[in-house]
Amino acid sequence: MSTLDMNRPRPGRTALIYLLLSAVCIAVTNIYALFGHGVRSASMDYMFLYPLLMGAAPYLLLAVLLPRIRRRRFSRAAFNLYNSGIAALTTGAMLNGILEIAGTASTYQLLFVATGWIFVFIGFILLLIPEGKLKE
C-alpha cells in the first residue's frame, strides 16, 4: 500500500489508489458473502472504510485543499508507517470477518488491530514533523 514517492508526495494519485482499494474491499466482501450461506460479518462489511476514510479522504484533502502542505518535504518513514497501518487494519478486518462468518475467533486478531493503530499513530505524528520544503 506504500506507493508514494515520499519526498515528492502525489496525494492525488494515492487517493485514487485508496479509492480503488475501497472498491476491491467491497467486491471481496460481496463475493465472500455469496459463499457464506447468508452469514455476514460487520467487520468485513465495513472494512472498506479503512482505505476510504483513512486513506482516500485524507490524501484527497492533502491534494485538493492544502497545496501548501504538498510542497513540504515529508519523511518516507511517515508515509510508510501510515499506509502500513491502514493495510494492517484492513487485513485485520478481513481476517476478523472470515473468522466471524465461520463462527470462530483468534487471539491473533488483536495483533493486526494493535499493529495497525500503532503504525497509523506513529506515521501521523511523523507527518506532522516535515523535513523541510521541496525545491520549487
Next chain:
Amino acid sequence: MNRVRSFFGKPYRWAAMYGGILALAFAFVLLDAFVIPKAQVRVESPPMTAQPEVSEHGDSAGYIAPDAATDHTEKEDDNNADVEENPPVAPVITDTFYEDENISISIETARKNGTTFYVADILLSDASYLKTALAKNVFGRNIKQTTTAMAEEHQAIFAVNGDYYGFRDTGYVLRNGVSYRDNGNGDALAIDGGGNFSVVREGSASMESLVDGGAWQVFSFGPALVLDGEIVVDSGSEVGKSKTSNPRTAIGQVGEFHYIIIVSDGRSKESQGLSLLELAEEFAVRNCSIAYNLDGGGSSTMVFNGRTINNPTDGRRAGEREVSDIVYIGYE
C-alpha cells in the same frame, strides 16, 4: 541505521517486505484457526465408568454394559448363572428402529417447510446410555473426526454431532464429568448424572457450580429452543450472524430418559434447511420440555447403526464434515 534507511529508502522495498509479512501473518492466523491441531488433554479412561447419581429406574452403580448389547445373538458357554436365568434379549433392529432391554430408538423422516428432517425418539432405561465422545479421544482445537468414525469407534447405536467445541476457544466443555474448558458467555446445555437437561448462562453459573450441582455433560452452542415446554426463539433468532435456514442438529428432553434428537437437511436443492423457530416448533409438538440447538450447517450428521441417516453437506459439496465431538447412545 543509515544502511537500513538507505535500504528502505528505495521505492516499494518497504511495501514489498511489509506486504509479504502481512500475507504470511494472515495465512498463519487462518491455518491456526482452521487447520493446525492443538491437542490439550487426552481422555484418560473410557467414558461413563463412574457416572454419578442416576435415577431410581437405573442401577446407581453407573455404567452397565450387558453382553447382550454388544453381541445379542452370541451366547457364550461361560456365562454366569444370572445370565442363564435371564438370557439377554436379542435386540430388534430395522433401518429405522432399535430396541433392546435398555435402549429404544425409532427414527422418523419428516418433511416440512421445504426441508427433510429426521427425528429420533429415544427411550432409555438409564441415563448412562446417553453418552458423549471427543474426536480421537483428545480434547483440543482442530482435533477432528467424522461423526460416523467416532460412532464406529465407540460402537454407538445412534450418534449425532455435538457442539464442535474445538472450533472455538470459548464455551464450557464438560464431558463425562471432566471439565475441559470453563470460559464462555453464552447459553450452555447441562446434562446431569440422571440424564436431565437444563440450560444455564455461562458466566452466571460457573463450571465449578455446575459440576457441584451434578452436571455430567455441558455443551456450548445454543441457543435454547424450548424451555419449560415453551418455545423461546422467534423468527429473528439465529446462531451467531446466520440469517438463513440451515442444516440443524438439536437435542431435547421429553421426560425421564426420554429424548428427542432432530437433524435436518439443508443447503441443497431438495432441502433448504430449518430456521431455529421451525426447529423449535418440532420439539414443542413432540412435547419436549426443553430443547437446545447444537452445531449445524455442514456438521449436522445423524448416524444409526453405522449408517448415515441424513444428507450432510456444507452447501458446496456433499459429505460429512469432521467435527470435535459426538453425542451418542450406546454401551461402550
